[in-house]
Amino acid sequence: MKSVVIVGGGFAGMVAARILLKRLPDDYEVVLINRHRDFVFKPLLHEAATGCFGSGVIREGVGDVFLHSHNRFKHVLGNKVTLVDFERQLVSAVHRRFNYDFLIFATGSETNFFNVPGAESFCLKLETLKDAFRLRQSASKLPRDRKSDVVIIGGGPTGVELAAELSEFGRDLGIPFSITILDRSPVLLPMMKERFRRSVARFFGKSGIRLLLNTCVARVGKRFVVTDRNVRIPADITVWCAGVKPVSVPLSQKIDLPKGFFPVDEFLRIKGFSNIFAAGDCAFVQNDGGYPVPMLAQSAVDEGRTAALNVLASFRGRPLQKFVFRNKGIILTLGKGYAVADVYGFVFAGFFAWLLNRLVYLGNMFTWRHRFYAAHRFATSLFRKRHA
Numbered sequence: 570m571k572s573v574v575i576v577g578g579g580f581a582g583m584v585a586a587r588i589l590l591k592r593l594p595d596d597y598e599v600v601l602i603n604r605h606r607d608f609v610f611k612p613l614l615h616e617a618a619t620g621c622f623g624s625g626v627i628r629e630g631v632g633d634v635f636l637h638s639h640n641r642f643k644h645v646l647g648n649k650v651t652l653v654d655f656e657r658q659l660v661s662a663v664h665r666r667f668n669y670d671f672l673i674f675a676t677g678s679e680t681n682f683f684n685v686p687g688a689e690s691f692c693l694k695l696e697t698l699k700d701a702f703r704l705r706q707s708a709s710k711l712p713r714d715r716k717s718d719v720v721i722i723g724g725g726p727t728g729v730e731l732a733a734e735l736s737e738f739g740r741d742l743g744i745p746f747s748i749t750i751l752d753r754s755p756v757l758l759p760m761m762k763e764r765f766r767r768s769v770a771r772f773f774g775k776s777g778i779r780l781l782l783n784t785c786v787a788r789v790g791k792r793f794v795v796t797d798r799n800v801r802i803p804a805d806i807t808v809w810c811a812g813v814k815p816v817s818v819p820l821s822q823k824i825d826l827p828k829g830f831f832p833v834d835e836f837l838r839i840k841g842f843s844n845i846f847a848a849g850d851c852a853f854v855q856n857d858g859g860y861p862v863p864m865l866a867q868s869a870v871d872e873g874r875t876a877a878l879n880v881l882a883s884f885r886g887r888p889l890q891k892f893v894f895r896n897k898g899i900i901l902t903l904g905k906g907y908a909v910a911d912v913y914g915f916v917f918a919g920f921f922a923w924l925l926n927r928l929v930y931l932g933n934m935f936t937w938r939h940r941f942y943a944a945h946r947f948a949t950s951l952f953r954k955r956h957a
């Protein structure tokens with residue numbers, strides 16, 4: 570039997586597996602190797618970290634998603650790829666090995682602490698469900714009789730959403746927080762339109778979230794952060810949201826990986842290989858104009874789809890499809906029932922933006938059963954207080 574191996578079961582890997590299982594002929598099997606047992610919907614992690622809902626909404630069992638494809642689908646659960654041997658076309662996971670005819674890397678990204686002293690030891694991060702629960706536990710243990718300092722390093726979309734959710738978490742649980750976002754850029758969310766930024770700033774003003782811009786972190790310690798101007802900021806909790814880097818996978822052959830990303834051509838083939846593709850956060854993909862495609866769930870989904878279609882085209886001997894990124898926009902949720910959106914160039918804020926965000930998220934979940942469950946939890950979260 571011939572085989573397509575997918576390494577990584579995030580957005581890109583899951584979408585690719587679904588397409589391949591539907592369209593590959595019967596003499597092909599699909600092997601999905603993932604470090605974790607479940608698919609994790611990362612854009613909802615900050616809501617799990619602030620008690621909006623539990624893990625059930627965020628994780629979807631990979632086995633459940635591919636329940637009806639078991640005869641041709643091998644899901645290697647909770648297993649990490651330890652070596653990819655290009656010469657022998659072999660992927661080694663912890664206890665097993667798989668030959669491949671086609672290979673898709675979809676290993677995603679992980680937190681990048683940029684070697685800032687103390688950051689890895691003293692900061693919380695938001696990368697896995699475990700991280701989200703660790704953050705929720707730490708925040709709910711803070712005293713209720715005095716104000717605690719929460720410092721979020723990084724004012725990108727993740728830092729901004731987390732700050733808003735944490736401020737609501739503090740209010741719901743009666744824990745007074747003083748939240749500060751620290752960012753090296755002179756404006757918050759520089760890639761967003763002025764109107765979008767104004768809406769976020771207005772929300773932060775009302776919620777008492779402090780912004781410390783033009784500020785780099787020089788060092789992080791236990792309960793403090795030191796800036797590049799040698800200012801010491803007290804921090805009962807420090808969360809690192811300042812960047813990600815691609816996950817590295819051990820390879821048998823040295824290939825040039827700029828900043829750790831798999832360099833791909835316009836068909837998402839890794840340069841120099843005709844049967845190996847990369848999609849999602851681990852791939853360095855450029856748009857038509859030469860701009861890098863942002864590391865987002867929407868781009869990972871689109872890239873996973875193109876990689877799968879190009880695997881199909883390759884074995885059928887048909888022309889490959891170019892990857893074209895069509896940015897649909899961005900919606901940042903700022904607590905229950907409120908979001909700021911820039912969708913197809915229209916900027917708006919409020920409940921409708923939040924609702925649209927939920928619909929988009931539901932559309933990107935994999936089974937109807939899970940969608941119904943998540944829709945119910947989204948709706949009830951509007952009327953319930955957050956929990957510790």
Ligand SMILES: Cc1cc2nc3c(=O)[nH]c(=O)nc-3n(C[C@H](O)[C@H](O)[C@H](O)COP(=O)(O)OP(=O)(O)OC[C@H]3O[C@@H](n4cnc5c(N)ncnc54)[C@H](O)[C@@H]3O)c2cc1C
Nearest residue numbers: 577579580581604611612649650677849850864865866869
């Ligand atoms: C807190 C947070 C909030 C975000 N919010 C948004 C948002 O609002 N909107 C948006 O569009 N994007 C958002 N993103 C970004 C988005 O989640 C990512 O761009 C997207 O998840 C990338 O998908 P992916 O498939 O490339 O990788 P991932 O979803 O990271 O999946 C990669 C998978 O590969 C597995 N893996 C890695 N290495 C190995 C190995 N060696 N062996 C086996 N398996 C391996 C991992 O365990 C993981 O399951 C957010 C990200 C975070 C962390």
